Amino acid sequence: MENWKDEDSRNWFKITVPYGRKYDKTWLLNSIRSHCNVSFTPVDFHYVRKHAQFFVKDFSTASALKAANYQIRDEDNQKISILVNPSFVSHSVLNEFKSEQMEQLKITIKKRYDVSQKSLNLQNFHLDPDLVGHDIDMILNRKNCMAATLKIIEENFPELLSLNLCNNKLYQLDGLSDIIQKAPKLKILNLSNNELKSASELEKMKGLKLEELWLEGNPMCDTFSDQATYISAIRDSFPKLLCLDGQDISPPITLQIEVSEIMKPCKESYKGPDTLKNLILQFLQEYYCIFDYGDRQGLITAYHDDACFSLTVSFKPEGQVPSSLGKYSKSSRNLKKRKDPVYLLKLLNHTKRDVIDSLSVLPKTQHDFSSFVVDLCVQTEKMLCFSVNGLFKQAEGMSQAQVYAFTRIFIVIPANNSSLCIVNDQLSVREASPAETQRAFSTPVYTPSSSSMPTLSQEQQGMVQAFSVQSKMNLQWSLKCLEDNEWNYTIAAQVFTMFKAEGKIPEEAFKQSS
Amino acid sequence: MRRFKRDWSYRDRTRERRAVYYEEPHSSQWSRGPRIREEVVTPPLRDHAALSSPMASSVDFKTYVDQACRAAEEFVNIYYETMDKRRRVLTRLYLDKATLIWNGNVVTGLEALANFFEMLPSSEFQVNMLDCQPVHEQATPSQTTVLVVTSGSVKFDGNKQHYFNQNFLLTAHSTPTNTVWKIASDCFRFQDWASS
Numbered sequence: 098m099e100n101w102k103d104e105d106s107r108n109w110f111k112i113t114v115p116y117g118r119k120y121d122k123t124w125l126l127n128s129i130r131s132h133c134n135v136s137f138t139p140v141d142f143h144y145v146r147k148h149a150q151f152f153v154k155d156f157s158t159a160s161a162l163k164a165a166n167y168q169i170r171d172e173d174n175q176k177i178s179i180l181v182n183p184s185f186v187s188h189s190v191l192n193e194f195k196s197e198q199m200e201q202l203k204i205t206i207k208k209r210y211d212v213s214q215k216s217l218n219l220q221n222f223h224l225d226p227d228l229v230g231h232d233i234d235m236i237l238n239r240k241n242c243m244a245a246t247l248k249i250i251e252e253n254f255p256e257l258l259s260l261n262l263c264n265n266k267l268y269q270l271d272g273l274s275d276i277i278q279k280a281p282k283l284k285i286l287n288l289s290n291n292e293l294k295s296a297s298e299l300e301k302m303k304g305l306k307l308e309e310l311w312l313e314g315n316p317m318c319d320t321f322s323d324q325a326t327y328i329s330a331i332r333d334s335f336p337k338l339l340c341l342d343g344q345d346i347s348p349p350i351t352l353q354i355e356v357s358e359i360m361k362p363c364k365e366s367y368k369g370p371d372t373l374k375n376l377i378l379q380f381l382q383e384y385y386c387i388f389d390y391g392d393r394q395g396l397i398t399a400y401h402d403d404a405c406f407s408l409t410v411s412f413k414p415e416g417q418v419p420s421s422l423g424k425y426s427k428s429s430r431n432l433k434k435r436k437d438p439v440y441l442l443k444l445l446n447h448t449k450r451d452v453i454d455s456l457s458v459l460p461k462t463q464h465d466f467s468s469f470v471v472d473l474c475v476q477t478e479k480m481l482c483f484s485v486n487g488l489f490k491q492a493e494g495m496s497q498a499q500v501y502a503f504t505r506i507f508i509v510i511p512a513n514n515s516s517l518c519i520v521n522d523q524l525s526v527r528e529a530s531p532a533e534t535q536r537a538f539s540t541p542v543y544t545p546s547s548s549s550m551p552t553l554s555q556e557q558q559g560m561v562q563a564f565s566v567q568s569k570m571n572l573q574w575s576l577k578c579l580e581d582n583e584w585n586y587t588i589a590a591q592v593f594t595m596f597k598a599e600g601k602i603p604e605e606a607f608k609q610s611s
Numbered sequence: 612m613r614r615f616k617r618d619w620s621y622r623d624r625t626r627e628r629r630a631v632y633y634e635e636p637h638s639s640q641w642s643r644g645p646r647i648r649e650e651v652v653t654p655p656l657r658d659h660a661a662l663s664s665p666m667a668s669s670v671d672f673k674t675y676v677d678q679a680c681r682a683a684e685e686f687v688n689i690y691y692e693t694m695d696k697r698r699r700v701l702t703r704l705y706l707d708k709a710t711l712i713w714n715g716n717v718v719t720g721l722e723a724l725a726n727f728f729e730m731l732p733s734s735e736f737q738v739n740m741l742d743c744q745p746v747h748e749q750a751t752p753s754q755t756t757v758l759v760v761t762s763g764s765v766k767f768d769g770n771k772q773h774y775f776n777q778n779f780l781l782t783a784h785s786t787p788t789n790t791v792w793k794i795a796s797d798c799f800r801f802q803d804w805a806s807s
Contacts (some may be wrong), residue, residue: 113616204756221771329699390743401747401749403747404747405744405745405747407742407744409740409742409760409762411739411763411776412763430742431740431741431742432680432683432684432741432742432743433738433739433740435739438676438677438680441676441680441689442676442677445744447672470713470715471799472712472798472800473712474710474778474780474796474797474798475710475780475795475796477751478774479749479750479751479752480749480750480751482750482758482780484776484778484798484800486776486800502802503780504760504762504776504800506758506760506778508746508747508750508758509750510747510749510750519744520747520749520750521744521746521747521758523742523744523758523760523778525740525742525760525762525776526807527762527802530802532803533803594646
C-alpha cells in the first residue's frame, strides 16, 4: 500500500514463543515487557498450533526481545524461549485501513448501533450503501476488516451486549479470536446465514460468556446427526449458553455438588469380604517385613518362576533426578524416556532369580505400614491385581531423613499352600511431598505381640518379625536364634536352615503363641 | 453410523498439520483434518500355541515384551488424548464389565463409567512416566493381558493441578489382521489424595 515506505516494510520481525499457547496472552506480554526495557506494541498477536506469534517493528525492539530469550520463567519455573526472525510486514499492517477510512467506518457503525439495546447490527455489512459509496470493501471474512471493526467497537462501544454478524459470508472466525478483549460484555451473537463449516470455529472464541447464539443457515448445522449432538457440541465452547437458534436449551446442570463428591478421594476402595482384605494385608505385611529387615533372597519363595519385575522413578517433569533417588534411577524403566527395545527388555526383570537379584541390590528400606493404602483392581478366580500406595525411608546411607513415596502393583495367583504367588510386580518410586513426609512414621511401626523384647531397637524388632515369618518359628525362638548369631540375619538364617535339616529344632519352636 | 464431513476445500491448509497428528489444538469431534483414533490397535499377536519348543519360549518372551510396549505406547497416547479432547467417546476404550477405581471410588460397567466421565470436569493430562509388563499367562488364561503404569500431572477444570499415578490392565482381542486392546481395569489416584 502506498503509505508504507520500503525501509519500514523491511524492518519487521516475527517473534515466536514456542508452546506459547498455554500462556495467557496478557501475562505473557506483560512479562516480556517488564523484562525488556523497550516498550513495544505487539502487532497481530495470534496462535499457530501450540506457539504464539506476533510482529514488532524495529530492530532495537527485536534485539531486546532476543536478549530476553530464556530469561523469563513461567509459573512452573520453566524458561520461556523467544525466537526472533526477520519477516515481511504482517498482512494485517499492510492492509490496514487509512484513517479517513476508519472514520467513515466509525460513522457507519455508529448508525447501526442501538444504544438502548446495546446491540450492533452488522448484517450484510459489505452491502452497506455508505461503505460502498466511499469505496470501502468491508468483507468481514478478511482479517483486516474484522480487526478494524473490532477496534472501533473496542474504542466506542465497549459495553456491547449483542452483535449481529449474519449474512456476511464468514468462512472462519479467526478474526473474532480476540473479541473477548474487545467486547467483553457480549452475550448475544448472531452468526446465522454465514459459511461456517464446523463447530471448531466457535472454539476460537472460547472464553466468551455467551448466553444466546444463532447459527442456523451455516453448513455446519447439517453435519450433526441430531439436535442433541448439535446442542452439546456448541455447549462445548459455550457452557453457559441458554438459547440456541431462538430455542431455549435447558441450562446445563450445575453439578458443582456432585462433582466435588466425585472428586473426593477416599482411602479404602475395597468393599468386599474381609477375608480377602485380610489375606492381602497379611501378604503385604509379611512381604515388607522381609523386604525391610530380612534377607530379601528369602522372598524368592513368593515369586513365580516366570515372574516379572520392573521399577520406575518419577519426579517433577524436566527436573533433575534428585540425588536421593539415584540408586533407583539406574534401573528406572520409563518408556517415555527410553525407546530402545533391547534396553527396555534388559530392564524388565524376568524369572524369579533375576527379580530377587534386582530387589536385593535396591537400598535397604523401612516402610511405614500404617501409610499403606490398597486398591484392589481386579479379582478373579485365577488372580488378584492390587496396588499399594505408601511411604518409606531409606535405612542406610546418606539420605536417611528423606521420605519416599511408592506405588507398587502386584499381580498374584493362588499358590498351592494357600499363599499368594507373585507373577507381576511393578514399583514406582518418588520423593514424598512435604505433607506426606510430615505424616510418615507418625504411628509406631511394629507392635510385637510379645512384650518380652523391650530393650530391642526398632530394627531388631523388625528382624525378629521377619525371621519369624520366614522360618515359621515363633517370636521367642526367632529372637534367640538372632541373638545367638549376633544379629546377623543371613548367618542366622543359614544356621536355622542347617539345624532344621538336621532335625535339631524342637517342635515347640514352631508353636505360635496366641 | 458416523457422519464426518471431510472438508475438501481446507485440505491444502491442513496438509502440514498431518505431520503433527497428535498435536491438533482444536480438535473436536467435527474438526477438519485427521481425527483421533478411537481404538487401540496393534499388529496381530503371535499365537501362543504355535510356539511350543523350549527355544521358542525365550523368543516368546521378547515378543511379548515388545508387543506389550507397543500396545502400551499406542494406548497411552490415545487414552489421554481422548480423555482430554473427546471425553464423550472415552468409554469405547473400556470393556463392558471394566472397573474403574478413581481415588478410591469404584465405578463398574459402561453406563456408570459414561456417567462418571461426563460428570468429571474437563481435563488436561501430561504423562511423564510410562511402564508396562506383559501379564503372566497363568493369571489371565487365554486372554493376553498387559499391565500399563503411568504417572504425571493433571489439571481438572476448576481444581488445582495434581500429580497422579494410574495403572491399567489391557486385554487383547485378536483378529487375523490386527489386535484391538481394551481396558479391563483402571486404577487412578492423585499422589496427594490424602490432603485434597
